Amino acid sequence: xxxxxxxxxxxxxxxxxxxxxxxxxxxxxxxxxxxxxxxxxxxxxxxxxxxxxxxxxxxxxxxxxxxxxxxxxxxxxxxxxxxxxxxxxxxxxxxxxxxxxxxxxxxxxxxxxxxxxxxxxxxxxxxxxxxxxxxxxxxxxxxxxxxxxxxxxxxxxxxxxxxxxxxxxxxxxxxxxxxxxxxxxxxxxxxxxxxxxxxxxxxxxxxxxxxxxxxxxxxxxxxxxxxxxxxxxxxxxxxxxxxxxxxxxxxxxxxxxxxxxxxxxxxxxxxxxxxxxxxxxxxxxxxxxxxxxxxxxxxxxxxxxxxxxxxxxxxxxxxxxxxxxxxxxxxxxxxxxxxxxxxxxxx
Numbered sequence: 067x068x069x070x071x072x073x074x075x076x077x078x079x080x081x082x083x084x085x086x087x088x089x090x091x092x093x094x095x096x097x098x099x100x101x102x103x104x105x106x107x108x109x110x111x112x113x114x115x116x117x118x119x120x121x122x123x124x125x126x127x128x129x130x131x132x133x134x135x136x137x138x139x140x141x142x143x144x145x146x147x148x149x150x151x152x153x154x155x156x157x158x159x160x161x162x163x164x165x166x167x168x169x170x171x172x173x174x175x176x177x178x179x180x181x182x183x184x185x186x187x188x189x190x191x192x193x194x195x196x197x198x199x200x201x202x203x204x205x206x207x208x209x210x211x212x213x214x215x216x217x218x219x220x221x222x223x224x225x226x227x228x229x230x231x232x233x234x235x236x237x238x239x240x241x242x243x244x245x246x247x248x249x250x251x252x253x254x255x256x257x258x259x260x261x262x263x264x265x266x267x268x269x270x271x272x273x274x275x276x277x278x279x280x281x282x283x284x285x286x287x288x289x290x291x292x293x294x295x296x297x298x299x300x301x302x303x304x305x306x307x308x309x310x311x312x313x314x315x316x317x318x319x320x321x322x323x324x325x326x327x328x329x330x331x332x333x334x335x336x337x338x339x340x341x342x343x344x345x346x347x348x349x350x351x352x353x354x355x356x357x358x359x360x361x362x363x364x365x366x367x368x369x370x371x372x373x374x375x376x377x378x379x380x381x382x383x384x385x386x387x388x389x390x391x392x393x394x395x396x397x398x399x400x401x402x403x404x405x406x407x408x409x410x411x412x413x
Contacts, residue, residue, distance in 0.1 A: 142164040217239070
């Protein structure tokens, strides 16, 4: 039992910061396992209680994640509701910031001084660690990049994925479909042409989730697409995302500190007619950025807080309809559920 002034609480804190948290004006009761002094900030300890806290946290976050798009419209900051403004924050930015900072309390820390490349069409290569990648990686690209996802995500989280696909924030595809490479390339071309709010996409070149301390070999498929379309490339490495929200670890944590690093930009045009040379250069930059970001703590670097800048886009009538309809349906579903629960309680 600790007596103190309560800290600012997240929008959905239970049980991300603690298993039990009761906060009257000056007293808070917190039950949690002790965190070793050398443990990464925000993560649950590798004890039995820590694993239980992480699993309960995951169970609490999943329904929030499923409804995260309409919830971000209602509670996100900056607001989408400036109807008198022609340009407003993009849905992708508002949603990703809401999930990253408000719901999960992630603290981004910038490694080095390089920032996001925004001078042209770009493919952002990121490390694939867990479910948290989806919102963290969109946020650190300022909502300028859409994400590639298997159709499985659509089936698991339809209330999020379907409207996100409609606005172009998610590009869903079928994995390992025989002979579909050229068709996929053409679909990507059409997506980039149609959804002009996005100047590129996030690509996970390892091809699968990897929570090992070392990187996996990079896959050639979509890197060849990137090279053939002469798109610029920037590696964006974010460490420890698997501690934020991970189905593989069956755990979630609030307030995780995530180091982020932006690489130098690779110009695909400089490797015209030389795909193998392009691959070698991508691998070189990828390895350098991995070591630079994952080794920052061991080197004792002082990292500054990083808040990606907001991207403003023009709101079409379709976007406004989508925003109003998803919020309305969510509120209606909430009222129906509340009425059902009240009726059940009355017996």
